[in-house]
Amino acid sequence: VSRLIDKTALVTGSSRGIGRAIATRLAAEGALVAVHYASNADAALETVELIEKDGGRAFPVRAELGAPGDVHQLFLGLEKGLKERIGETRLDILVNNAGAITPVGQQPEDTTPEEFDHLFAVNARAPFFIVQRALGIIPTGGRIINISSGLTRFSNPEQTAYAMTKGAIEQLSLHLARHLAPRLITVNSVAPGITDNGGAVFDIPEAVEQMAQLSAFKRVGKAEDVADVVTFLATDEARWITGAFIDATGGTLL
Ligand code: NDP
Structure with missing residues (x-):
């Protein structure tokens, strides 16, 4: 089946990991x-x-989120690419996937204000302003999917x-779902659990075995496990779901 024919999508952070699988x-x-x-x-x-x-x-x-002018640079590249290929700057599906993480093993006592600000700049501030900017080019029936976490x-x-x-x-x-409902744009959060993003830790069998125990299915997620959930939300079949938190953790939260 080809459920997204003639649609356009932006997936932030899709050079690697979950984003690549979604793209x-x-x-x-x-x-x-x-x-x-x-x-x-x-x-990429x-x-x-x-x-x-x-x-x-x-x-x-290309655009480094969290850097000055990030969203503007992103949309210059996006709109140019769309224009060249479809002759207009329409964006049907926006997936806010790019994310920065806290260094492994860091205790809350050791997080610096700079690290804290960087996390918020990339994971919260950028998605807000990406959505704000995208609203001008998302048509009726569009989709916004934000990648959260278990x-x-x-x-x-x-x-x-x-x-x-x-x-x-x-x-x-939650809040934009109500704001954008009159335009039939749905806005949802998808929360992955531990998911193999190709990072070095996933090459260590003992580490993987330990992480696997967190899921009810006793394995770590594959990027495709999350990507399939996101893809469903992007289709017309998911038109009645908005403002939802979708648990894509393989039962880690049970
Ligand atoms: P990866 O670390 O594998 O990839 C990160 C992606 O985001 C890359 O494409 C990277 O681009 C891009 N990126 C990172 N920082 C920036 C930045 N400052 N500006 C622009 N792009 C940036 O990520 P995952 O696949 O692991 O995670 C994807 C999403 O899923 C994230 O939001 C993450 O928080 C979430 N998540 C992941 C889990 C997991 O276990 N993997 C668990 C729960 C949530 P580049 O290649 O150029 O560096």
């Missing part, structure tokens, strides 16, 4: 996908190539500041 799935359903990244151009191009190899359409867009409901002191940013993005979904 790939949306493209497989027919969407033209803007593959956004911060600095890893090779990885690899995502674009993966999509094109399967007959899909995608283009890369950590808004599962305590982990090492990730206190990070989890606070995810609480913030869930508020963005």
